[in-house]
Amino acid sequence: xxxxxxxxxxxxxxxxxxxxxxxxxxxxxxxxxxxxxxxxxxxxxxxxxxxxxxxxxxxxxxxxxxxxxxxxxxxxxxxxxxxxxxxxxxxxxxxxxxxxxxxxxxxxxxxxxxxxxxxxxxxxxxxxxxxxxxxxxxxxxxxxxxxxxxxxxxxxxxxxxxxxxxxxxxxxxxxxxxxxxxxxxxxxxxxxxxxxxxxxxxxxxxxxxxxxxxxxxxxxxxxxxxxxxxxxxxxxxxxxxxxxxxxxxxxxx
Amino acid sequence: xxxxxxxxxxxxxxxxxxxxxxxxxxxxxxxxxxxxxxxxxxxxxxxxxxxxxxxxxxxxxxxxxxxxxxxxxxxxxxxxxxxxxxxxxxxxxxxxxxxxxxxxxxxxxxxxxxxxxxxxxxxxxxxxxxxxxxxxxxxxxxxxxxxxxxxxxxxxxxxxxxxxxxxxxxxxxxxxxxxxxxxxxxxxxxxxxxxxxxxxxxxxxxxxxxxxxxxxxxxxxxxxxxxxxxxxxxxxxxxxxxxxxxxxxxxxxxxxxxxxxxxxxxxxxxxxxxxxxxxxxxxxxxxxxxxxxxxxxxxxxxxxxxxxx
Numbered sequence: 016x017x018x019x020x021x022x023x024x025x026x027x028x029x030x031x032x033x034x035x036x037x038x039x040x041x042x043x044x045x046x047x048x049x050x051x052x053x054x055x056x057x058x059x060x061x062x063x064x065x066x067x068x069x070x071x072x073x074x075x076x077x078x079x080x081x082x083x084x085x086x087x088x089x090x091x092x093x094x095x096x097x098x099x100x101x102x103x104x105x106x107x108x109x110x111x112x113x114x115x116x117x118x119x120x121x122x123x124x125x126x127x128x129x130x131x132x133x134x135x136x137x138x139x140x141x142x143x144x145x146x147x148x149x150x151x152x153x154x155x156x157x158x159x160x161x162x163x164x165x166x167x168x169x170x171x172x173x174x175x176x177x178x179x180x181x182x183x184x185x186x187x188x189x190x191x192x193x194x195x196x197x198x199x200x201x202x203x204x205x206x207x208x209x210x211x212x213x214x215x216x217x218x219x220x221x222x223x224x225x226x227x228x229x230x231x232x233x234x235x236x237x238x239x240x241x242x243x244x245x246x247x248x249x250x251x252x253x254x255x256x257x258x259x260x261x262x263x264x265x266x267x268x
Numbered sequence: 269x270x271x272x273x274x275x276x277x278x279x280x281x282x283x284x285x286x287x288x289x290x291x292x293x294x295x296x297x298x299x300x301x302x303x304x305x306x307x308x309x310x311x312x313x314x315x316x317x318x319x320x321x322x323x324x325x326x327x328x329x330x331x332x333x334x335x336x337x338x339x340x341x342x343x344x345x346x347x348x349x350x351x352x353x354x355x356x357x358x359x360x361x362x363x364x365x366x367x368x369x370x371x372x373x374x375x376x377x378x379x380x381x382x383x384x385x386x387x388x389x390x391x392x393x394x395x396x397x398x399x400x401x402x403x404x405x406x407x408x409x410x411x412x413x414x415x416x417x418x419x420x421x422x423x424x425x426x427x428x429x430x431x432x433x434x435x436x437x438x439x440x441x442x443x444x445x446x447x448x449x450x451x452x453x454x455x456x457x458x459x460x461x462x463x464x465x466x467x468x469x470x471x472x473x474x475x476x477x478x479x480x481x482x483x484x485x486x487x488x489x490x491x492x493x494x495x496x497x498x499x500x501x502x503x504x505x506x507x508x509x510x511x512x513x514x515x516x517x518x519x520x521x522x523x524x525x526x527x528x529x530x531x532x533x534x535x536x537x538x539x540x541x542x543x544x545x546x547x548x549x550x551x552x553x554x555x556x557x558x559x560x561x562x563x564x565x566x567x568x569x570x571x572x573x574x575x576x577x
Binding site: 030 | 320321322323324341342345346348350352354356357358359361365368369370371372373374375376377415
């Protein structure tokens with residue numbers, strides 16, 4: 016293992032993050048506060064409780080997931096797309112690096128950034144609502160796995176993207192709708208039966224449900240299924256990345 | 269000397285079906301400077317990219333320092349530094365940071381003294397805290413060289429190091445290359461400037477349409493393929509070449525005072541003795557004779573033409 020290389024990539028990527036620390040820090044705080052004002056205060060005054068949890072607290076896991084997923088994807092996709100755009104990938108390809116090391120560096124950094132933002136949002140949320148975490152270990156595990164798996168996905172998007180528009184395309188057209196329709200702001204039991212069934216095809220449902228279970232002990236789908244879903248998604252992303260490097264798709268002619 | 273890079277029957281066809289390399293064989297000796305000369309699109313960059321791991325190997329084999337470039341890619345790539353043709357640098361990164369990053373990628377521990385040494389050698393030390401976007405084109409190219417050298421490679425690939433570079437900077441680049449050779453670094457450079465190959469290379473490989481047409485010692489190449497020209501200045505003007513001299517294929521200059529004779533140094537006989545005898549017999553009096561070797565450029569043009577024919 017070329018640990019020095021992994022750390023070189025990781026440190027360089029984190030450096031970019033810290034260079035814009037204020038932005039990285041302030042924007043999630045502001046957007047979380049906005050969500051609390053709109054959803055928590057405005058809608059929360061109509062919906063008192065969801066399955067025994069105050070609506071303000073109920074949306075926290077979904078809010079964290081929303082930001083963490085978006086951040087993990089955008090950081091990872093940009094992280095690898097930028098060198099591609101600049102033409103500096105020659106350096107990665109000509110260095111004594113395996114695909115695993117490149118992925119560990121870039122995905123590790125993107126996941127760390129997303130994790131950082133997730134923690135900031137949780138801290139902000141705890142200022143608005145009384146948060147209790149029933150299963151802290153599971154909560155951390157879900158959070159970390161989500162950061163990693165969606166950073167992997169972002170990495171794939173970054174390799175696939177041929178321009179900046181495409182870089183935004185998948186997050187805007189697929190990811191954001193999946194998150195919003197994945198029960199971030201509601202319990203899927205609130206939906207009509209037919210939509211409940213359709214919703215089960217949305218992988219994000221399993222993530223948010225599992226994450227919410229870690230907080231309140233209540234879930235839309237069994238916790239085991241959530242775990243299987245996220246593990247399966249991570250494995251799928253890893254397999255795709257392994258294939259990409261094996262074939263040199265879009266990076267090595 | 270042992271071959272530090274050994275390429276056997278290397279072929280590469282791109283996805284579009286374009287055959288960029290058609291069975292290249294090349295042995296590069298440790299410590300030499302070899303110039304790969306060829307027109308645009310000849311396959312020079314593909315060859316370098318394949319050795320360095322940027323392009324997948326089609327068929328054939330490449331060993332670097334005895335290590336297979338595909339199977340033992342880590343050991344092979346450790347020996348190689350690559351300076352790409354395009355100036356690609358992250359615009360916001362400081363010179364010293366990007367150089368440190370390159371060292372890290374090759375798995376070398378931090379060594380500030382060595383980083384400083386490389387930056388000083390390339391006259392970049394004063395610019396170490398400048399961001400890449402603040403540098404001139406020539407300075408950026410130096411940064412690329414620093415990045416390629418900072419992991420202490422034994423082989424340096426320079427892909428068109430002086431493309432679009434002004435004359436002064438080109439001389440600078442040549443000095444850097446000579447200095448590196450003095451330190452024992454093997455240098456492979458591609459160029460389409462013949463004068464560059466002529467000025468700094470020990471050996472020259474001519475590549476065209478994916479084929480390595482020849483690899484020769486620069487001096488041998490010039491001697492072997494060199495057309496030489498003999499210019500004969502006459503004491504007095506003549507209107508036409510005397511008939512007795514017709515078999516020699518002479519050309520008469522427009523001023524009527526000099527004759528021009530081309531001969532091949534490869535030939536067993538150059539025909540010079542016979543020519544001079546015949547000139548004397550024709551009653552012409554000589555004032556001066558000069559010979560001139562053809563430049564690498566002329567050799568190159570004739571090779572590429574032969575290849576096209």
